[in-house]
Amino acid sequence: MDTRTNAIFTVLLGEYGFTHRSLADEVNRISGRIFGRPGAATDRDVRRWISGSVRWPTGRYLLPLAEIFDRPPEAMGFVPRGRSSRLPAPPSSVRPGQEKPVKRRAFLNASTAATLALVLRIEETPARGHLTLTDVDRINTTIGRLDAHFTAIGGGALLTVATAYIDRLRDTADRCTYGPRVEQALHRAISGLHASAGWAAYDAGDNATSRLHHADALQSGILGKDGRAQARAWSDLSLQARAEGRHREALSINRAALQTRLARQDPRIAALLHSRLAIGHARTGDHGACARSLLAAEKAHDRFDTTAPPPPWLRFLDAAEIAGLAAIAHRATGRLPDAETATAQALRLLGPSMRRNRAYYGVQLAELQLAQGDTTSARATAAAVDTAAVSSPRISQRLATVHRQLATAQETP
Missing domain, CATH: 1.10.260 (434 Repressor (Amino-terminal Domain))
Incomplete structure (x- = not known):
């Protein structure tokens, strides 16, 4: 056992x-x-x-x-x-009122999504009355927790929760009263939630829904006059364009985002954008520009302020992720040994709670080993990938493809 x-x-x-x-x-x-x-x-x-x-x-x-x-x-x-x-529903012997802190209907569906909705208490967000900045702070805390869950287990199970919370915040925006400052703060929060929903849809393999959420995140970021929210949305839109094979569009979006004042001032955002720009250059065959962007990402990483915590949505961006993104760029340029080395480095640097990223880069390592003809290592790597606690159809499908290719390789004389 x-x-x-x-x-x-x-x-x-x-x-x-x-x-x-x-x-x-x-x-x-x-x-x-x-x-x-x-x-x-x-x-x-x-x-x-x-x-x-x-x-x-x-x-x-x-x-x-x-x-x-x-x-x-x-x-x-x-x-x-x-x-x-x-998970079981509370027994019928529980008297009304005893279960108030944990709402009964959260037990009707025992999926990860239902459990998460219970834990986040999204129904506590006001939908009537006067909204204050304190209320928006609580909303942002909830969205930060949602981002943390994505980092831990992936987005497949979170799309339902994120979508439901978006509907809840739309009701809040339409039915509550608030001043201009609260209005901007609420738009910023909604932008972050759309970004989370976009990533959840991406992990579920639903590109069309992902694209719509990222576009809505950009719109809400503009309404909230939030440069960070807009930079996040542009970065996510570039990745979505790349996922759909529109590599030049992804490059254009990345370049535009890097020209913003915030990207020049915030090394974390700059590192993310330069890393994704490197992948875009690699996919369009500009290997020199790819190398320059990877170097720029490393220099930006060296400027991270480690004394101040990053915003929740950027907590995933550490040395492990920089190495993993570099591996994707190396792979796109055909430098498979370098890509394998960088992927192995990412796996070594990942923290124990990063289960989703560990599965993602584990699959990537197996793919790279298989592409280089090292079926023995690929088989061992693929066997070690644990997707049991990760909710990401996209990752699971890639792992299944690796196993099918390994089975074929084993059968070939």
């Missing part, structure tokens, strides 16, 4: 300051509130979750854990297995 240690859950305990005993007590307290009777978790249960001997706790413990750590089970390192991933 596979009992790999749940490193993500171990890190979470440290970050939140829980001992095994104190976490069990908190789980039991919240379980009592949800189900009407205290839970029976012990420090031994917590040790089993950490060790991996229990890869998917019962719903009586999963729901409290999702509330405590503010993330779905997969983002805590738990791995669903068939029907065991279904």
Whole structure:
């Protein structure tokens, strides 16, 4: 039996300051509130979750854990297995009012999306009355959590949640009263949410929906007079154009974004744009420009202010991601050994919570090894890719293609 240690859950305990005993007590307290009777978790249960001997706790413990750590089970390192991933509804013996903090209808669908909607409490966003900057701050916090979930598990399961929250914020914008400052802040928040939805659609393989969300993100960023939101939207639109094979359009968008004042002032945005510009140059055959853009991305990365936290949507952009994007550019220029080296570097640098990116670059490494005829390494790499806790049809489809090609290679004399 596979009992790999749940490193993500171990890190979470440290970050939140829980001992095994104190976490069990908190789980039991919240379980009592949800189900009407205290839970029976012990420090031994917590040790089993950490060790991996229990890869998917019962719903009586999963729901409290999702509330405590503010993330779905997969983002805590738990791995669903068939029907065991279904969470139960609260028992009928729970009296009305006891379950107020966790709304009953969130239990009707036990998918990752439903669990995430429960944890994020998107229905607490006002849809009537007067809206304040404090309300918008809470909205931005929720969107930041959504971005964090995407980084952890991918976007396939998040599209429904992001779309539902967009509808909620549209109601907020139409039905609440607010002043000009709040209006701009709300447009900025909606821009960020459209960007998240666009990435979720991209991960689900729905390019048309992704493109529409990124265009809406740009429009809302303009209405909110937010340079960062606009830079993010332009960057995402360039990636979407590249994904659809419109490489010169992607180049034009990237160049325009790099000319903005914000791109010149913010090294994180500059690093992202230069990295994607390098890929665009590679796809259009300009290898010299590709090399210059990769160098510019590295120089921008060296200027990162590590004392100030990045905005939630840019937290993924670290040394591992810079290496991974460079690998994509090298691959597009035909420099497969360099691409393999950079991809392996990205995998070494990735943190334990970056499950989605780890699966993405794991598949990319297997593809590169296979393309160079190293079927032995490709087979080992592909076997090690863990997509069980990642919700990304795009990644899963690429991995399936690798396995099919390996099977064919094995059959060839």
